[in-house]
Amino acid sequence: xxxxxxxxxxxxxxxxxxxYKAVLVCMVSLALLKSGFAGCFVCFLVxxxxxxxxxxxxxxxxxxxxxxxxxxxxxFAVRSLTVPGTPAFGFWGIVVTREGMTQGALVSxxxxxxxxxxxxxxxxxxxxxxKSAAQWFLKPVPFVPEKRVAIMISLVLRFLPLILTQGRxxxxxxxxxxxNLNKNPVRRIRYLVLPLLKKTFLAADSLCxxxxxxxxxxxxxxxxxxxxxxxxxxxxxxxxxxxxxxxPAHLLSQIxxxxxxxxxVDPPINLLYSLKYNKYSLLL
Amino acid sequence: xxxAYPLRPLVYTALFVALxxxxxxxxxxxxxxxxxxxxxxxxxxxxxxxPARGLACVAVYLLVGLAGLPVFAGGTSGIGKLxxxxxxxxxxxxxxxxxxxxxxxxxxxxPSSDILAMIAGSVIVYAAGVPWLKIAFSLSWGKAVAxxxxxxxxxxxxxxxxxxVIAGKIRPFVKI
Numbered sequence: 001x002x003x004x005x006x007x008x009x010x011x012x013x014x015x016x017x018x019x020y021k022a023v024l025v026c027m028v029s030l031a032l033l034k035s036g037f038a039g040c041f042v043c044f045l046v047x048x049x050x051x052x053x054x055x056x057x058x059x060x061x062x063x064x065x066x067x068x069x070x071x072x073x074x075x076f077a078v079r080s081l082t083v084p085g086t087p088a089f090g091f092w093g094i095v096v097t098r099e100g101m102t103q104g105a106l107v108s109x110x111x112x113x114x115x116x117x118x119x120x121x122x123x124x125x126x127x128x129x130x131k132s133a134a135q136w137f138l139k140p141v142p143f144v145p146e147k148r149v150a151i152m153i154s155l156v157l158r159f160l161p162l163i164l165t166q167g168r169x170x171x172x173x174x175x176x177x178x179x180n181l182n183k184n185p186v187r188r189i190r191y192l193v194l195p196l197l198k199k200t201f202l203a204a205d206s207l208c209x210x211x212x213x214x215x216x217x218x219x220x221x222x223x224x225x226x227x228x229x230x231x232x233x234x235x236x237x238x239x240x241x242x243x244x245x246x247x248p249a250h251l252l253s254q255i256x257x258x259x260x261x262x263x264x265v266d267p268p269i270n271l272l273y274s275l276k277y278n279k280y281s282l283l284l
Numbered sequence: 285x286x287x288a289y290p291l292r293p294l295v296y297t298a299l300f301v302a303l304x305x306x307x308x309x310x311x312x313x314x315x316x317x318x319x320x321x322x323x324x325x326x327x328x329x330x331x332x333x334x335p336a337r338g339l340a341c342v343a344v345y346l347l348v349g350l351a352g353l354p355v356f357a358g359g360t361s362g363i364g365k366l367x368x369x370x371x372x373x374x375x376x377x378x379x380x381x382x383x384x385x386x387x388x389x390x391x392x393x394x395p396s397s398d399i400l401a402m403i404a405g406s407v408i409v410y411a412a413g414v415p416w417l418k419i420a421f422s423l424s425w426g427k428a429v430a431x432x433x434x435x436x437x438x439x440x441x442x443x444x445x446x447x448x449v450i451a452g453k454i455r456p457f458v459k460i
Contacts, residue, residue, distance in 0.1 A: 025352035029362025068359050111358060118354035118361040125352075134351055148294065152344050153351075155298030156305070163306045189321075189446035194453055197303075201457045204299045208292050216291060 005161070007123045011054050015228035018129040019136060024238040025121050031242035032110050032117075039245035040109045046241055047116045056123055061116075068115055072108040079104030127157040132223030147218040158207075163200055170195045293337055293460050300329040300341045301348065305355035322357060324443040326377045327405045330384030331398055331451045332458055338381040346374060372416025373409055380405040380412075393455060395448050402444045 008014075013021075032043065051058055062069065085099030131154040138146035170192060174180065179191050307321040330338040346366065349355045356365050356374065366374055384405035391397035410433050418428035 022351050025361070026350070026363040029364030030367075031364070033364045033368050065359070071358060111360060114360040114362060114365060115354060115358070118352055118359065121352040121361075122354060130351060130353070134347065138347075149344060149347070152294060152298045152301065152340075153348060155295060156301045156344070156348060159299055159302035160305060163302050167306065185442050186445045186449070189324075189442065190449055193321075193324075193446065193450055197450065197454050198457060200299060200303070201296075201454070204295050205292075208295050211291050211295070 005123070006126055007054075007056060009055055009124070011124070012228065012230055012234075013050060013054050013120070013124045015226075015230075016124075016234055017225055017227045017231050018125055018133040019225065020231045020235055021121060021125060022133055022137070024234060025117055027238050027242050028117050028245075029114055031245040032113055035110070035245040036248070037106060037109070038248040040106070040113060042248065043113050043241065043245050044109075044116075047113065047120065050120055051116070054120065054124055056120075061119065064119070065112075065115060069112070072111055075111070076101075076104035076108045079107060127154060128223075129225075130157070132225065135223060136225070145218075147220070151218055155207075159200070159204075162203060163196070166199050166203075167192075167196050170199070293333075296458060296460060297333060297337050297341045297344070300325065300333060300338075301345045304329065304341070304345050305348070305353075308355055308357045309359060321443065323373075323377070323380075323406070323409060323440070324447050326381055326409075327384050327402045327444075328447055328451055328454075330381040330405060331388045331393075331401060331447070332454060333385070333460070334389055335382050335385030337460075338385045339378060342377045342381045346377075349374075369417055369420035370413070373413035375416075376409040376412025380408040383408055393451075395452060398448045398451050399444065402447055406440050406444065 028043065032040070035043065048058070051061060080096045080100040081094060083097055083100030083103050085097035087095045088098045088101060089096055131150045134153050135146045135150035138144050138149055173195075174191050179188070182188050182191070304322055304325045307323075307325040326342060329341045333341060345355065349361045350363055350366055352361050354361045357370070365371065384401040387401035387404055388397055391400065414428050414432045417423065417432040418425060421428070421431075423431065
């Protein structure tokens with residue numbers, strides 16, 4: 001399994017209509033932009049549960065993301081050292097600030113959650129379904145050849161694992177010839193990228209020939225979407241999750257205030273009265 | 285006889301989308317913006333595919349990321365990333381690839397014009413990314429330039445140098 005691969009399964013997330021899934025990814029991704037620590041924690045719990053329910057091993061997931069986790073750690077360290085503020089501790093003349101640590105932790109957490117969302121999406125969505133969803137979303141957009149774009153997306157999904165595999169092979173070959181000891185960065189980029197591009201262009205040529213031989217064209221049968229019947233439930237749950245992520249403190253204070261108003265100040269019978277006549281709104 | 289479907293340009297454009305996506309995985313995060321090989325492949329798309337196909341290539345790349353596949357820098361995706369603090373760089377790829385392609389096609393496919401085209405493309409990426417970063421983080425111009433441009437200039441010079449050599453070597457293979 002790599003970061004782009006699909007894992008077959010029969011879970012609710014696998015069976016969910018891909019169009020709703022794409023909308024949910026967009027919603028969560030936008031909500032993460034505005035969420036704080038509490039919101040990120042709620043999102044993490046939900047995503048962790050979804051990963052568990054989907055049958056993906058969390059250890060395997062962390063293994064796939066290990067280099068990204070290292071990058072996140074570097075990002076956290078850089079923020080801790082560069083953002084000015086109250087010193088938390090220092091060593092060898094280097095000062096780590098509280099504000100830097102807070103900002104670094106929040107940014108790293110958001111990055112990690114966006115990665116988890118994307119990985120969950122790619123692990124539970126067939127490439128063909130993704131292509132169909134792109135075609136469906138682009139259909140009403142004028143001047144965009146949606147069928148051509150859909151073919152390109154399916155080709156991209158075909159090329160991604162190929163490039164990753166060939167990149168690893170080229171890197172191994174360069175290292176076997178002590179290319180990794182070369183100090184010139186331009187040469188190092190060239191030695192890695194040039195053979196990779198040559199190999200991938202040759203593979204693309206072979207693919208062109210194969211597609212030509214099969215008279216491939218963009219006039220193909222339109223996609224048919226399969227729905228599980230739980231789409232609206234997922235959409236509403238996603239909306240609630242986003243609201244909780246963006247306004248956790250605000251929502252909590254509103255709910256607490258409302259409950260206090262009903263149970264502590266007024267007798268419980270007034271709760272029924274207020275619910276019936278909408279006396280107290282949650283958005284006071 | 286019906287005209288043959290133009291498969292080769294389509295396949296090459298898709299190949300560059302995949303290369304840009306893989307290039308985004310090699311990321312060194314310094315400050316709020318990570319250094320990635322992604323922009324070298326974006327500018328190479330302009331040089332090799334030309335302005336129109338290069339533009340289509342970047343548009344499809346952004347669409348794939350928008351749809352949820354983890355193809356943006358550091359394996360991220362989604363609309364939040366595209367319109368987040370570093371979204372200006374991503375959206376800046378659209379005019380950058382267009383201008384790179386136009387300069388390369390107008391001045392001819394030679395190293396000097398490739399260098400000029402890649403420099404112009406890089407400038408456009410920063411022209412879109414730095415003001416966006418400034419607004420997103422409410423930074424001063426000095427801080428925005430220091431965080432979102434200065435740390436990456438050396439890397440960009442190396443990427444332009446490597447990109448010009450690679451473009452010269454790759455063009456004979458590409459028969460569009």
